[in-house]
Amino acid sequence: MNAPLVPLDRLPRGAAAVVRQLQGGDELAQRLAALGLTVGAPFVVLQNTGRGPLLVIARETRIALGRGEATRVLVERTAS
Amino acid sequence: MNATMGAHAPLLVGLAGQPNVGKSTVFNLLTGLQQHVGNWPGKTVERKEGSGVLNGTRFTLVDLPGTYSLTANSPEECVARDFILKERPDVVVMVANAASLERNLYLLAELLLLPVPVVLGLNMMDVARAEGIEIEPGLLSAALGIPVVPMEASRARGVAELARAALQLARRPQAFNPARPEIAAPHRAVLAGVGRLLADHVPAPYRTDWVAVKLLEGDREVIELARRWLPPEAWQAVEAVLAEHEDAIADIAAGRYEWIGRMVRVAVRRPRLGQVSLTDRIDRYALHPVWGLLILLAVFGLVFALTFQLAAPLQAWLETAVVSPLREGALHALSGAPPWVGGLLADGVLGGAGIVATFVPLLAVFFAAMALLEDSGYLARAAFVTDRYMHRLGLHGKSFLPLCLGFGCNVPAVMGARVIESGRARLLTILLAPLVPCSARLLVLAFLTPAFFGSQALLVATGFVIANVVVLAVTGSLLNRGLRQGGRVFFIMEVPLYHAPNARTIARFVWQHVLAFLRKAGSLIVIFSALLWALGHFPGPGLEHSALAAFGRSLAPLGEWLGLDWRLLVALLASFVAKENAIAALGVLYGSAAGSGLAATLAASIAPASALSFLAATMLFIPCAATVSVMRQETGSWRWTLFGVALLLVIAIGAAAGVYQTCRLLGFGLT
Numbered sequence: 001m002n003a004p005l006v007p008l009d010r011l012p013r014g015a016a017a018v019v020r021q022l023q024g025g026d027e028l029a030q031r032l033a034a035l036g037l038t039v040g041a042p043f044v045v046l047q048n049t050g051r052g053p054l055l056v057i058a059r060e061t062r063i064a065l066g067r068g069e070a071t072r073v074l075v076e077r078t079a080s
Numbered sequence: 081m082n083a084t085m086g087a088h089a090p091l092l093v094g095l096a097g098q099p100n101v102g103k104s105t106v107f108n109l110l111t112g113l114q115q116h117v118g119n120w121p122g123k124t125v126e127r128k129e130g131s132g133v134l135n136g137t138r139f140t141l142v143d144l145p146g147t148y149s150l151t152a153n154s155p156e157e158c159v160a161r162d163f164i165l166k167e168r169p170d171v172v173v174m175v176a177n178a179a180s181l182e183r184n185l186y187l188l189a190e191l192l193l194l195p196v197p198v199v200l201g202l203n204m205m206d207v208a209r210a211e212g213i214e215i216e217p218g219l220l221s222a223a224l225g226i227p228v229v230p231m232e233a234s235r236a237r238g239v240a241e242l243a244r245a246a247l248q249l250a251r252r253p254q255a256f257n258p259a260r261p262e263i264a265a266p267h268r269a270v271l272a273g274v275g276r277l278l279a280d281h282v283p284a285p286y287r288t289d290w291v292a293v294k295l296l297e298g299d300r301e302v303i304e305l306a307r308r309w310l311p312p313e314a315w316q317a318v319e320a321v322l323a324e325h326e327d328a329i330a331d332i333a334a335g336r337y338e339w340i341g342r343m344v345r346v347a348v349r350r351p352r353l354g355q356v357s358l359t360d361r362i363d364r365y366a367l368h369p370v371w372g373l374l375i376l377l378a379v380f381g382l383v384f385a386l387t388f389q390l391a392a393p394l395q396a397w398l399e400t401a402v403v404s405p406l407r408e409g410a411l412h413a414l415s416g417a418p419p420w421v422g423g424l425l426a427d428g429v430l431g432g433a434g435i436v437a438t439f440v441p442l443l444a445v446f447f448a449a450m451a452l453l454e455d456s457g458y459l460a461r462a463a464f465v466t467d468r469y470m471h472r473l474g475l476h477g478k479s480f481l482p483l484c485l486g487f488g489c490n491v492p493a494v495m496g497a498r499v500i501e502s503g504r505a506r507l508l509t510i511l512l513a514p515l516v517p518c519s520a521r522l523l524v525l526a527f528l529t530p531a532f533f534g535s536q537a538l539l540v541a542t543g544f545v546i547a548n549v550v551v552l553a554v555t556g557s558l559l560n561r562g563l564r565q566g567g568r569v570f571f572i573m574e575v576p577l578y579h580a581p582n583a584r585t586i587a588r589f590v591w592q593h594v595l596a597f598l599r600k601a602g603s604l605i606v607i608f609s610a611l612l613w614a615l616g617h618f619p620g621p622g623l624e625h626s627a628l629a630a631f632g633r634s635l636a637p638l639g640e641w642l643g644l645d646w647r648l649l650v651a652l653l654a655s656f657v658a659k660e661n662a663i664a665a666l667g668v669l670y671g672s673a674a675g676s677g678l679a680a681t682l683a684a685s686i687a688p689a690s691a692l693s694f695l696a697a698t699m700l701f702i703p704c705a706a707t708v709s710v711m712r713q714e715t716g717s718w719r720w721t722l723f724g725v726a727l728l729l730v731i732a733i734g735a736a737a738g739v740y741q742t743c744r745l746l747g748f749g750l751t
């Protein structure tokens with residue numbers, strides 16, 4: 001891992017990234033995993049307006065996640 | 081019973097699948113009208129069961145709750161896996177959405193760890209194709225080692241083939257030898273170690289290897305079970321291993337997806353990246369913080385208007401063409417009997433039935449709108465836009481529509497809570513819905529405020545509505561903190577692709593829900609209505625000398641503290657059958673018809689402080705009989721229903737006391 005890890009909520013719309021670390025407890029990790037956001041999963045941010053929930057697409061699934069949940073997902077940006 | 085198939089018990093088939101895969105369409109096609117809806121024992125989760133015959137084989141199909149995984153985070157997930165472990169179905173049919181195949185196969189990866197043969201139905205092949213995804217079912221079947229059937233359930237394509245494959249597999253389970261996901265290499269030895277520690281302590285129907293995986297995944301229910309099964313020293317050893325390998329949770333999930341990736345590699349061709357689908361183009365507006373909110377208000381405004389505009393004439397027609405003639409007929413037929421018999425039947429029983437009947441058009445229109453929004457995928461967007469506001473109350477974004485509808489009537493608000501997947505958020509919505517001032521209460525408010533406060537009526541009425549919403553918000557956040565049992569409510573939600581809603585699915589949804597209302601809540605409403613009629617008439621004569629009045633008088637000490645005399649207390653109690661009854665009761669008790677005469681009488685005989693207290697109590701008082709009945713129906717529990725009723729009773733008394741005592745302190749409006 002060479003690029004620095006950032007919380008998911010900091011990514012702008014259109015950014016591509018890979019999930020590297022899930023914080024915030026087992027249950028959150030289990031729920032994210034079930035929807036496809038696992039460690040190593042590539043995704044693209046579809047919507048992030050700076051407030052309110054975010055929308056990302058991973059494994060052909062559009063996933064809405066609250067801002068609080070998004071801060072606990074640490075990601076590594078990749079070239080879009 | 082048919083002689084050729086009577087010899088065998090029907091095959092037991094479980095229907096599994098993630099949410100938004102068209103599972104209920106498949107269920108309806110396979111079972112037709114042979115359906116039974118109940119609850120899973122001890123759970124508020126709905127259990128749908130149906131039966132059918134295919135090529136002479138009878139089967140019972142059990143619709144498992146839609147879940148993304150089988151890890152015990154919700155009652156739904158527990159129900160689904162307990163069914164497979166404990167009821168031992170002959171086969172499980174899993175329906176997957178072909179347009180998001182990999183994520184759907186996550187559930188399959190979990191199902192394949194359980195001791196049951198599985199067939200996979202690839203639904204929504206048309207949607208996948210529209211998204212540019214090409215899937216070869218034959219290649220996928222070869223990789224997974226299980227039957228895979230392509231389907232378009234909305235056009236009834238492939239469903240019979242799926243059932244045939246399932247029944248074939250059920251008859252030859254020994255032939256089932258699928259590829260099974262393995263845990264990623266770094267934790268394989270750890271898993272084996274946990275397995276050895278569990279050794280002979282895992283009782284049937286559980287299997288040691290499955291329990292070991294679930295322990296490493298941090299599954300709360302399985303951890304609890306294992307703690308009970310193992311001798312203390314063995315459990316301590318297991319705990320030590322789990323603590324050392326906390327990272328296994330992420331690793332197991334990632335390992336499953338890695339396995340899925342290998343399974344679909346040959347069978348699936350994906351569209352080139354960078355293509356913006358129609359869904360994303362619509363969502364630029366539908367999910368926008370400003371546009372999205374405007375669209376939402378427009379859509380909900382339309383639903384609200386449609387529900388009450390379309391339903392109103394139907395309600396009026398039912399009232400004049402069916403209910404009234406019935407009542408008159410009953411009165412006429414019983415003219416020879418003592419008057420109370422006719423009264424009880426015509427006003428108590430048929431009055432209650434009339435309430436039930438007039439709810440039907442309202443609910444039918446509302447459920448149709450709700451099903452349309454859910455089936456098209458819009459409801460998830462509405463939840464997205466409102467979530468930031470609802471989340472603070474511990475509610476889901478999907479709670480917004482039902483609560484909004486509550487301003488019209490609390491009954492659809494409570495029933496509308498079914499679209500919320502999280503059991504905890506659903507319960508909170510049901511408990512909070514009666515705090516939304518419904519149109520009947522708004523009517524009472526609109527009638528009484530001008531009587532008491534003249535030119536300031538609008539101000540007072542608006543104040544009460546706002547106060548109601550504030551009370552709802554405060555109660556919501558308090559309950560949210562108090563109801564820790566379900567764990568935290570995370571906002572993580574799939575936002576499905578938009579698709580054309582299916583008329584048959586909507587019709588079925590409306591039919592089932594109206595029927596459930598008539599069957600379960602309907603009879604309760606009639607009982608409540610008859611009971612209250614009797615309490616209000618015996619021993620008589622009239623409401624003033626009834627048991628209800630005696631009860632009201634016995635509450636005088638409480639009433640004094642609230643600034644309410646016994647007549648106001650009785651009016652409050654009478655509003656239980658229907659909120660607008662409060663006015664009629666006041667009319668009887670203050671000896672004046674419900675016209676302008678009543679308004680003047682009330683203004684003359686009730687002090688402003690008492691009036692404020694009465695209005696506060698009315699707006700927050702226990703839900704009406706119909707709402708209580710659907711609360712019971714939807715929670716499946718008298719305990720939660722009574723909790724909800726008691727909660728409102730406490731809030732109403734507290735608010736009335738607060739208002740009256742504040743007025744007393746300030747010396748306002750006591751005479």
